[in-house]
Amino acid sequence: MAVTLPAVVEELLSEMATAVRESARIPDEHLLSLKFIFGSSAVQALDLVDRQSITLLSSPSGRRVYQVLGSSGKTYICLVSCHYCSCPAFAFSVLRKSDRLLCKHLLAVYLCQVMGTCQQLSVSDKQLTDILLTEEEEEHKGTN
Template sequence: MEATLPAVAEELLREIKKAFQETSHVPDELLLALKFIFGSSAVAALDLVDQHSVSRVVSPSGRAVYQVLGSSGKVYTCYAACHFCTCPAFAFSVLRKNDSLLCKHLLAVYLSQAAGVCQELSVSDQHLASILLEEEEG
């Protein structure tokens, strides 16, 4: 079962995807709504998308995760289906304090999906397993 974001956030991401598909850009009113709903994470996430920092890592088995090269140079693994990121900001602001819906890395994943600019990397099942195990150990 997939987790869902609040309806307003889901609808905004759908509108951004639709606008980008139709015009290849996001109108200012949707960017303002993005900033209103996601706060300072929105600008940082857009910057990550502009820098092509989001990769979808796929294995032959069909399993996939996203990796985002953060502004600090560290790579974070994001699980879009359950809205989870391995970064410290997600653990603190989203899970512990509950004052944010998403971190900038996870929002960058959704925005790169909407814009169709997510890089895709094919790896072996063993490599994907090692990515997941690295995160578990870290």
């Protein structure tokens, strides 16, 4: 079974994508809906998009991973296929407490996809593996 976002979020992102295709902008009512659903994370995610902090890494094998340069200067890994981010806020607020749907990094990735503003970088399969392994090592250092 595929992991999906709640229907209201899927619908909002879909409507935003349609609006961007038709008018090259996100209507104010969609931005207000985003703020209502995600609170301050919506503004922070839009800031990450504005600062072009999201990069799609793709490898010859077809693997796709997003890197997000957070406001603190740390880079996080986001996997849209399973709605995952390597940041502490995701682990705590989304996974542990379940009081948020997404962290600002993952929301920024979805917004970047909607707006078609993702930076893209092709890497080898080995490079992508090394990036993922480095991220895992960093996470373990933080918990030890």
